[in-house]
Amino acid sequence: MCGICGAYHYGKESPVSEAVLNRMNEALAHRGPDGQGVFVDTFIGLGHRRLSIIDLQNGKQPMTNEDHTVWVTYNGEIYNFRELKRDLENKGHRFVTDCDTEVIVHSYEEYGPDCVSRFNGMFAFAIWDEKTETLFLARDRLGVKPLYYSLSDQALLFASEVKAILQHPDIRAEAEPAAVPEYLFCTALLNGHTMFKHIQSVPPGHTLLFRNKTKRLIPYWDIVLRQSAEEPQTFSDYKEHTLALLQESVRMRLMSDVPFGSLLSGGLDSSLITALAAGHASHRLKTFSMEYGKNSEVAGSNSDTIYARLMADALQTDHKEFIFRPEDYHDMLEKTTWHVEKPVDLTTPSVYLLYQRLKSDVTVVLSGEGSDELFGGYFFFLNQKPASELTEFPWAPYLQEVSGLLNPDVARQTRFKENVSSTLRDMTSRFETDDELNKVLYLFIKLYLLEMLERQDKTSMAWGIEARVPFLDYHIVDYVANIPSAYKLKDGKEKIILKEIARELLPAEIVERKKRPFPFPVDPKSVVVQKNIANELIQSGNSKISAYFDKRAANDFFNKKNGYEHMDNLAIFRTSHALIALECWHKTFGV
Incomplete structure (x- = not known):
């Protein structure tokens, strides 16, 4: 896990300034405390901040091929890199490191831009191809790793975080008018918007290819919802295959040359991931939970600390719990905002505080993020309208009422409601499946989950910690997205198939526990x-x-x-x- 940045002055009116590139890189220092590097060649510059996870002694970036015609700066993990490395060696490629970065270089040499479809992982990277004068950006399928860019009539800038792009003298921090109502009333930014004018996000599952002064955004992956009648399986079949995929996903995500652990709230998702990880780990697994002191009194028997201890005892993990004060939360609001680069929701400062405490114990943690969106774990799924009848995003109700707060001029200029309607129409009509809930879950994965992943990346990387998400291996997402929704949600019960998997691995109290949001200070006043x-x-x-x-x-x-x-x-x-x-x-x- 790292931070990347770069500039391509394709207009060739002025060379890339190494001083400017160093400022961009320095803005990402928290993402990569273990090293930094830059590559500048007249009109192209790449920057990198390293958080060492694999092959600690090697892997310095930006990295190049043997003849220095292909350069890469990369953030993330390619979990199948050793398999890819063997295939490339069989094709004649020679390696000097045992890190996944070099696999990206040689994969691009062998397959060109199509290399990205071979990677299983979380990633954001940029490749400079000197021979074709091509800048190639790529982001992982689900958007676990962020990647931003800004395109002017002279330059293309990119970075892992917006704050690095803001270091370039051509860019001034300005609010994007359309993003304000999207954030307020959708809690999701649409159409690649960020909160900043002229700075956009590369969509998940896309590459950006820039050549001959032309930008091409190219999709390489998406969830495909199939008709429920296709490839019918029994509940038992779905259950067994889902568990097998989860086992493999967790196993792959334990690769690390540095200390790792698992977040453990005592809820279903984190407990299941922790149980699977404990079964694969070669040492006693470290686990972590958090709570606010007064919340324990309010939550009573449903406090995270109680269930996390129960789970830690059952798995015999090396468990730590962190108890925070409400003042800790409020003191972090501005710092959290700087890292997340957008207005923060109620729980984000808590996530930020948790990762701050983890830093002294681990560099890598597993998270249960993504399970609710895949398996239907939110309460509002229980009485969900058919996807075709939606007039607002299910996670952001009261759109008609709350959007009335907007200044009418702002509403007209941003065409906010029209954008919401067109997004809903487009995303719910892409597939012919008759499973309405799976269409709604698709919305959650593509929009709501993306915000949660951005929060996780930036709050963890603020402290130089890599958070991995086993539920979001794309093989799992492809498969679970097409499990009939009756096996996910029925008769007021949610996450049915996941709970049945968990019954064989977790205490009954964990499986039946009532869902609780991530902790934040509770005060009725x-x-x-x-x-x-x-x-x-x-x-x-x-x-x-x-x-x-x-x-x-x-x-x-x-x-x-x-x-x-x-x-x-x-x-x-x-x-x-x-x-x-x-x-x-x-x-x-x-x-």
Whole structure:
């Protein structure tokens, strides 16, 4: 796991400045504390910050081939790299390291841009092909690793994080108007948007090929939902094959030359991953959980710490639990915003705090991220409309009501509602399957999960920790996406098939435990405090965000009157936090 950046001055009016490239690289120092390198050749420059995981003594980047015509800067892990290395050696390629970076170089030499379809892992990389003057960017299938770019009429810039691109003198930090309502009312950015104007995200499962002053975004992978009648299997067949895929995914993700462990909340997902990892690990597995002191009193018998201890005892792991204070959470809001590069949700500062504590024990951790989106683990799936009837994203209800807070001019300029409608139509009509829930799950994987993965990457890499996600091996995603939804959700029960797998591996108390969100400080009084702060920000002419909103509508919303009488208190609380976080983002980045 690392940080990458680069600049291609394709207009050839000025060479790439090594000083500028070093500033871009330095902005990513937290992602790669173990080393740094740059490659500059007139109009092309590549930068790299290294977090050493495999082949610790070698693997310095940017890395090149034998004749220095292909250069790569790379972030991530290719879990099948040793298999690929053997195949390439059989084709005559010679290796001088035992790291996956060199496999990317030789794979590109052998297969060109199609090499990416052979990689099983999480990755974002850039290749400079000197012979064809081509810059080739690639991002993994699910978007576990972030990759951003900015294209002007003279240069293409890219990086693992936006803050590195902002170091280039051609780029000024400006808010992307369309991203503001998307963040607030969808909690997902659409169409490759970031919060910053002129900076976009390379979509998951895509490559970006830039040659002859022309950009081509090329998809190389997507989930394909098939008709439920195709390749029918029994529940037992689905269960056995899913478990086999999970076992293999966890085994592959244990490769490491540095200390590793597993996050363990005591919930179904993290417990299952930890149990599988403990079965493969060659040493006593380290596990970690967190809670806020007062939350333990509120949660009572459903506290994460209780169930995490139960699971740790059952697996005999080397377990640590971290207890935080509410002040720890609030003190981290601005720092977390700087790392995540967007307004943060309620739980992100907690994730950031957890990774901070982990750094002294491990460099690699396993996470249960992605299970809910694959297997239908969220409560709102229980009464879900058919995908064709959706008018809002299921994870972001009250769109019609809450979007009324927007200044009408902002709503017209951004065409926000039209963009939401077109995204829903496009993503729910791509397949002919008659399984409506699987279509909705596809939405979650492509949009909602992407936000969760970005949060995980940036909060973990803020402390130089690599987080791996066994549920998101693309073989698992391909397979589980087409398991009939009746085996995932039925009669008020969720994650049916995953729970049946878990019954053979976990204590019954873990399998039947009621789902609980990631911990954040719970204080009933904060609902009133937060909504008053949010309303004041909108009513004030001095705040950064007031111009986005209709002051009268906002006042009615927060005071539940004039059409907002029946507004859900949770929706008000979440909106209040989102507005406060938006103001914090503006101040953090000076936009």
